[in-house]
Amino acid sequence: MTVLSFLLIWLGLGVFAAASVARAVRYARAPVHLRWELYPVPHEAPERAAHGGSRYEEPEWWAKPPSKNLLGELAYMLPEMLLLAGLRQHNRRLWYRSYPFHLGLYLVAAAGALLGTGAMLDVAGVPLGDRAAHVLTAACDLLGAAGVVLGTGGALALLHARLTDAKLAAYSAPADYFNLALFAGVLPLAGLGFLLEPAPSLLVAARVVRFDTAAPLHPVLASGLALASLTAAYIPLTHMSHFVGKWFTYHNVRWDDGPDGERLRARMAEYLTYRPTWSAPHILADGTRSWRDVAGSNPTRGGER
Amino acid sequence: MSRPTRVSDLSRRDREEVTRIDKAPLAPLPPPLDDPAALPAFSSLSDQARERYDGALDGTIALNLPVPSGPDEERTLVARFLAGLDKLFERENNWMFLEPLVLTMEHCAKCQTCSEACHVFEAAGGEDIYRPTFRAEILRRLYFKHVRTGGLLAAWHHGDITVNWPLVARLAELSYRCNLCRRCAQACPLGADNGLVTHELRKLFSQEMGIAPKELHDNGSMLQLRAGSSTGMTPAVVRDNVEFIDEDIGEKTGLEVKTPWDVEGADVLLVHNAGEIMAWPENPGAFAVILNAAGISWTMSSELAGYDSINYGLWYDDAQFARVAIRHAEAARRLKVKKIVLGECGHAHKALMVVADRVLSGDLDIPRESCLTLFRDIVASGRLKLDPSRNDFPVTLHDPCNVVRLMGVVEPQREILRAICPQFREMAPRGVDNYCCGGGSGFAIMSGHNFRDWRLQVAGRKKVEQVLEAFADCLDPSIPKYICAPCSNCKGQFRDALEYFGLWRDHRILYGGLAELIVNAMTDVKPGFIEWEWH
Numbered sequence: 073m074t075v076l077s078f079l080l081i082w083l084g085l086g087v088f089a090a091a092s093v094a095r096a097v098r099y100a101r102a103p104v105h106l107r108w109e110l111y112p113v114p115h116e117a118p119e120r121a122a123h124g125g126s127r128y129e130e131p132e133w134w135a136k137p138p139s140k141n142l143l144g145e146l147a148y149m150l151p152e153m154l155l156l157a158g159l160r161q162h163n164r165r166l167w168y169r170s171y172p173f174h175l176g177l178y179l180v181a182a183a184g185a186l187l188g189t190g191a192m193l194d195v196a197g198v199p200l201g202d203r204a205a206h207v208l209t210a211a212c213d214l215l216g217a218a219g220v221v222l223g224t225g226g227a228l229a230l231l232h233a234r235l236t237d238a239k240l241a242a243y244s245a246p247a248d249y250f251n252l253a254l255f256a257g258v259l260p261l262a263g264l265g266f267l268l269e270p271a272p273s274l275l276v277a278a279r280v281v282r283f284d285t286a287a288p289l290h291p292v293l294a295s296g297l298a299l300a301s302l303t304a305a306y307i308p309l310t311h312m313s314h315f316v317g318k319w320f321t322y323h324n325v326r327w328d329d330g331p332d333g334e335r336l337r338a339r340m341a342e343y344l345t346y347r348p349t350w351s352a353p354h355i356l357a358d359g360t361r362s363w364r365d366v367a368g369s370n371p372t373r374g375g376e377r
Numbered sequence: 378m379s380r381p382t383r384v385s386d387l388s389r390r391d392r393e394e395v396t397r398i399d400k401a402p403l404a405p406l407p408p409p410l411d412d413p414a415a416l417p418a419f420s421s422l423s424d425q426a427r428e429r430y431d432g433a434l435d436g437t438i439a440l441n442l443p444v445p446s447g448p449d450e451e452r453t454l455v456a457r458f459l460a461g462l463d464k465l466f467e468r469e470n471n472w473m474f475l476e477p478l479v480l481t482m483e484h485c486a487k488c489q490t491c492s493e494a495c496h497v498f499e500a501a502g503g504e505d506i507y508r509p510t511f512r513a514e515i516l517r518r519l520y521f522k523h524v525r526t527g528g529l530l531a532a533w534h535h536g537d538i539t540v541n542w543p544l545v546a547r548l549a550e551l552s553y554r555c556n557l558c559r560r561c562a563q564a565c566p567l568g569a570d571n572g573l574v575t576h577e578l579r580k581l582f583s584q585e586m587g588i589a590p591k592e593l594h595d596n597g598s599m600l601q602l603r604a605g606s607s608t609g610m611t612p613a614v615v616r617d618n619v620e621f622i623d624e625d626i627g628e629k630t631g632l633e634v635k636t637p638w639d640v641e642g643a644d645v646l647l648v649h650n651a652g653e654i655m656a657w658p659e660n661p662g663a664f665a666v667i668l669n670a671a672g673i674s675w676t677m678s679s680e681l682a683g684y685d686s687i688n689y690g691l692w693y694d695d696a697q698f699a700r701v702a703i704r705h706a707e708a709a710r711r712l713k714v715k716k717i718v719l720g721e722c723g724h725a726h727k728a729l730m731v732v733a734d735r736v737l738s739g740d741l742d743i744p745r746e747s748c749l750t751l752f753r754d755i756v757a758s759g760r761l762k763l764d765p766s767r768n769d770f771p772v773t774l775h776d777p778c779n780v781v782r783l784m785g786v787v788e789p790q791r792e793i794l795r796a797i798c799p800q801f802r803e804m805a806p807r808g809v810d811n812y813c814c815g816g817g818s819g820f821a822i823m824s825g826h827n828f829r830d831w832r833l834q835v836a837g838r839k840k841v842e843q844v845l846e847a848f849a850d851c852l853d854p855s856i857p858k859y860i861c862a863p864c865s866n867c868k869g870q871f872r873d874a875l876e877y878f879g880l881w882r883d884h885r886i887l888y889g890g891l892a893e894l895i896v897n898a899m900t901d902v903k904p905g906f907i908e909w910e911w912h
């Protein structure tokens with residue numbers, strides 16, 4: 073059981089990372105779309121970002137460099153990521169359920185990352201002193217416990233909303249219930265496992281890093297970790313990968329008001345050579361015409377300009 | 378309470394509507410329109426129309442879809458729809474919007490936060506088919522089932538869907554029940570864009586199946602490409618009409634008004650929505666007065682499409698969009714102007730300044746500016762002598778979605794109004810959080826069957842509520858009131874809504890552009906440029 077659990081932990085982490093990266097790469101490789109931004113755009117100059125203005129408000133805007141207000145972006149992104157500020161603003165009732173859930177996951181992930189880092193330092197020959205190891209273990213246990221309680225409570229609260237709120241239920245697929253139930257089951261199982269496991273959590277992490285299966289894990293912890301790892305692998309294969317997608321919806325769409333650099337011009341020139349196959353007669357896409365030809369043609373003049 | 382409409386209802390084979398919005402209780406309006414019984418009746422579709430056209434959805438019709446001759450034609454139509462669906466997700470066919478579309482397809486938490494942001498959904502009393510997510514839910518199921526060919530797993534993950542002609546026909550109609558205002562997208566915590574879903578569905582229907590409202594396609598972009606303007610005005614006719622406007626405005630203002638045509642090397646090429654020239658001549662007339670008084674070197678163009686900034690392709694068809702955008706830029710290039718200035722037309726702003734930005738390269742990349750910023754600069758420069766007391770009546774401002782939420786021109790128009798209208802008051806919410814007038818995405822020019830009732834009673838309801846709230850302290854008909862709507866399509870919607878709900882007749886609420894308010898305040902102009910008459 074311990075071997076299987078360790079295998080699944082590594083596999084789960086690997087699939088999670090690979091699938092998340094693959095998804096990000098797929099979006100990053102998508103063709104540059106036409107501009108479709110939505111204001112407010114927080115990287116605008118502060119005096120304009122406050123009311124949602126763009127550089128088009130400036131006289132002779134084309135003669136001025138575009139705004140790059142990274143602080144403005146950060147000031148938007150941090151509350152969005154850490155507090156789910158958008159949901160809080162637009163759907164407070166759901167936020168009360170969703171925020172604990174997400175915060176719980178953040179805390180569990182933070183605890184896992186800290187334990188993993190401590191364990192890897194140990195394996196790399198930079199052992200933490202007893203005192204530091206003790207503090208780290210205690211901090212991670214605390215974070216993990218808080219994460220399990222918040223995450224489980226949030227998942228149950230969301231599940232309850234989805235089951236009882238007709239408007240949510242009407243648009244929920246079986247997977248939506250399954251996903252929430254999965255979190256509501258896996259989180260407490262893993263949490264209980266750590267409670268029952270006699271070895272301190274940092275030691276468990278070090279064993280995982282070393283793949284040291286000599287001392288068996290408590291079966292509850294072994295199954296909790298195995299299931300949690302499978303869940304981690306499952307997340308980026310679903311819409312729950314919005315931690316990846318959101319970066320693109322914001323940076324590549326909503327806030328993508330960027331000026332047209334040379335590279336972008338070259339890509340546009342390439343896209344204009346694509347040959348569309350849309351079938352409506354007025355498109356005049358006969359399989360040989362490129363987008364440039366289509367745009368230059370006039371369907372009311374037999375395709376001539 | 379009746380059962381909420383489900384996605385599966387759209388696949389029903391009967392030819393009954395899935396809901397009857399003309400019979401539904403709509404959201405209440407504030408006084409003086411707070412008695413539902415006293416509101417204009419929502420007329421019902423004629424039996425003949427229901428018999429003749431397919432896509433029975435909600436008791437109105439935007440598309441006039443012919444009923445297929447039998448199962449074979451139905452199968453052909455469904456196959457064409459599915460072919461178009463594939464193309465929507467292909468790089469070669471839809472590089473323009475592929476990334477945002479796929480992101481929206483793959484990232485929705487089904488939290489319904491966006492629904493509360495939609496004025497159509499709210500006005501219709503929460504009718505499910507108007508949820509921003511409803512169209513997206515259908516497209517998402519189709520995407521995972523037919524494009525990603527996810528089989529049973531896709532159904533488990535995203536819900537199943539039955540594709541047949543009734544679904545396709547109803548979905549086509551449903552793609553014309555959204556204003557493309559993207560207020561829902563602004564509210565989505567994940568950045569999913571259900572307004573874009575509408576846009577993409579319309580494209581699928583137009584670009585693959587040749588299905589689009591005749592007002593936008595045959596009498597819109599096709600007419601513009603044929604005659605030069607979707608109003609049907611040829612270059613000769615438009616010059617005649619503008620000459621007449623110049624004379625008329627000259628008499629009215631006491632100034633000499635002359636619109637320059639085809640002046641090579643002018644600083645500014647001014648492009649109006651040609652609908653202004655036909656329906657609201659005082660607006661292009663006011664532009665001429667302002668630009669001449671400010672000493673601007675400007676011209677209009679009599680090139681094909683160069684005198685009409687309309688670009689309806691923005692709402693339904695990328696090929697038509699590109700054709701018109703390129704012609705606008707070519708007109709400017711030919712005249713060697715320094716910049717294009719767009720008149721008071723919201724979608725024309727967004728089309729030429731934002732959406733076409735990346736494809737207008739080389740010598741077609743001519744600076745493009747909003748008339749709102751140009752006016753702001755003229756007013757701030759002191760080049761015009763303005764007397765705000767001439768505008769001493771209540772004025773509120775409508776924010777055209779295309780200019781404000783979708784391109785961030787928010788303050789210039791307000792700076793002007795604060796300077797020249799002592800009784801200026803804002804609507805709530807406003808700016809980038811505004812509500813659409815209800816005429817967005819082409820609806821302002823669509824009135825077939827009882828669609829006018831739908832766009833005024835449903836799509837325009839929230840804006841009527843906002844107007845009444847903005848003027849709540851001065852509804853008395855002895856006080857003339859002015860809605861400043863610096864957008865041609867929005868003005869069309871206001872004209873119809875104010876008339877429909879009797880708000881001009883009973884409360885003296887008028888609408889008009891921003892240029893008219895500026896000229897009305899000019900001390901060099903005879904007083905009373907704004908005539909308090911219905912038009």
Ligand code: SF4
Nearest residue numbers: 485486488489491565
């Ligand atoms: S589009 Fe966004 S706001 Fe609407 S249901 Fe999906 S995730 Fe929620």
Ligand code: SF4
Nearest residue numbers: 495555556559561572
């Ligand atoms: S784009 Fe506007 S009208 Fe369309 S669904 Fe979204 S909020 Fe509603």
